[in-house]
Amino acid sequence: MSNSAATAVLTTAHLPDAIRAVRTLLGIADTSQAEVDFEALIRSPDVLTRVRHALPDLTWWAAADREHGSSEAGDDPADCLPIQVFDWSRPLDRAEPFIAALGPDPAAVRWDLDAWPAVPEAGLETISQKYAYLTLTVNSRDLYQDERTQDHTVHVHVRNQSADQIARVQWLADQVGGKFTGRVEWAPL
Incomplete structure (x- = not known):
């Protein structure tokens, strides 16, 4: 197992600005076989309804623990709120509907x-x-939704914090009008 260095390049209170930045970066990246993964804490029935519309076969478990309900057990997530979502390997076109469904709940896409x-x-x-x-990260500044906020942060991942990797981060940040802030989180891959 290895880690990547997830570096914050743009934080904004305006979700459409964050989505525009993501679209720009996706336009730069090779996405021919790309996938998207979702992590979220869903607390409200309204958000759950919208998220299930975006991801009908959602993978989840009760925030308390899996023994209190999960998609694997066939439980109804509405009876288990709040729930944790850990849903992987989805097509790219599922990302924006999921993000739009979140409302105030924190997530990482x-x-x-x-x-x-x-x-x-x-x-x-x-x-x-x-x-x-x-x-x-939506309604959070960190990858794990520990630092909940009302703003959204775009992170690019690179191998490490070497000079050539930081140059990549700075170049990508420039493409979206952001900047390398020096904020780095290690992300297990």
């Missing part, structure tokens, strides 16, 4: 990319699939 491409004019080589990720 991670795009598993095929690569960050080479940028010869910036001296950047290709970053392989193993370290090519993009995460949007």
